[in-house]
Amino acid sequence: MNVSATDLVGELKLLRKGRGISVVQLEQRVGPAMRAAFGIADADEVAEIRKKLTEALINLAASLPDDLRTAALAAFGLHEQARFPFYQDRVKWVAQAIQRDERTARRRIDEGIARIAELAVSVQAGESEPAYPSRSWHTEELRVALSLDQEVPEVFELRRVVADADDIDELDLALTLTNSRNRREKVGEDDLEVDVFYGGSLSRRMMESSERFGLMLRLPKPLRRKARHDIALRFRAKLSHPHYVCVPRHPVDLFDLHVKFPQSMSGGIVKLENLFQDDARDPSARGEALTPDASGEVHVQFRKLAPGFAYGVRWEPADVS
Structure with a gap:
């Protein structure tokens, strides 16, 4: 399946709601774009889905600028200092962490999610694979x-x-x-x-x-x-x-x-x-x-x-x- 960055952004924005990555019924938040981009199979249990999503989002966010990485990880409840049960509380935390108002914090979150989607699509399409294998x-x-x-x-x-x-x-x-x-x-x-x-x-x-x-x-x-x-x-x-x-x-x-x-x-x-x-x-x-x-x-x-x-x-x- 060819993944659209727009579709993936929409699904990731749904994922960030409530408890984010820690939501109990996680499988209901995972749409076809996320399944294709992050290698999630239909037979995967919730624990495996959560593991794949966590690893993929953290790895993709690692290349972002500090403010976007912090904002995106906090939005999904993946930042160790921002694991609040409500999305609004995580937005407030981001605003304090980047020393900006909440409106700017929401914009940083959206920018971070958009960049993660772009990177995920490029990886899924094979654009970032090196021509020569490397072990390091x-x-x-x-x-x-x-x-x-x-x-x-x-x-x-x-x-x-x-x-x-x-x-x-x-x-x-x-x-x-x-x-x-x-x-x-x-x-x-x-x-x-x-x-x-x-x-x-x-x-x-x-x-x-x-x-x-x-x-x-x-x-x-x-x-x-x-x-x-x-x-x-x-x-x-x-x-x-x-x-x-x-x-x-x-x-x-x-x-x-x-x-x-x-x-x-x-x-x-x-x-x-x-x-x-x-x-x-x-x-x-x-x-x-x-x-x-x-x-x-x-x-x-x-x-x-x-x-x-x-x-x-x-x-x-x-x-x-």
Whole structure:
């Protein structure tokens, strides 16, 4: 059955009434959209229905912004501090928790439920399944903005990860720096600055090779299977980069890259896709030619990235003879 997000929203709004997930006659609240979206069979007993709904709603809500997650879980009676027998009391609790009035609290609840329905429909349709299997986690979206038009190149990285197992509490990330002018020059720890804007804290940092930095990001709390989590990082590197590529350790569904070049940029720019990492720095490696727009920017996208292969852009610095 193809599930409509609109139908699912309607059924979820019915579920939130009264005691919410704890209602005695729960099976009467579960319509065809919820059964299809959350894998509820006709033969399932009430306890099994409640278990499936609880796990699905908590996992889907995990990727929402804090206020929407709090509002949605409280509405269903799933927030441990808001298990009141009446929906109106849970609305009041949400208003206090997000420090807004009740009207705003109801709007946040509706927004949270709508977002949960959208996520459930995408999962049910198979849109969020990674192309390559993972036993730990994969990246659903990786959006990167690279600025080369300043003294120290700077990267902003927004990443949404999906847990493919329970109790994922750390993400193993890595960044490789290469020097286009002198490959023999050793890369040191001071050559890379890392800031975590949100989504976790840097728990470990080590040199994995002469050029590659290993980064361990500790999450605020362990992720359950299928839970989504957003992180934002900023990198500053002191070396000149002949290329910027993503070489995923874990599967990546979407890699969206914006690169802003300096006005002095005169060399060629090529798109690199599905290359061995060492080939990314090889000027003879072919790729689609790219032309910066009037702002000096190029924008490329890649989908279903294979772990271990490189995707991104390579350029020729203006001062290369």
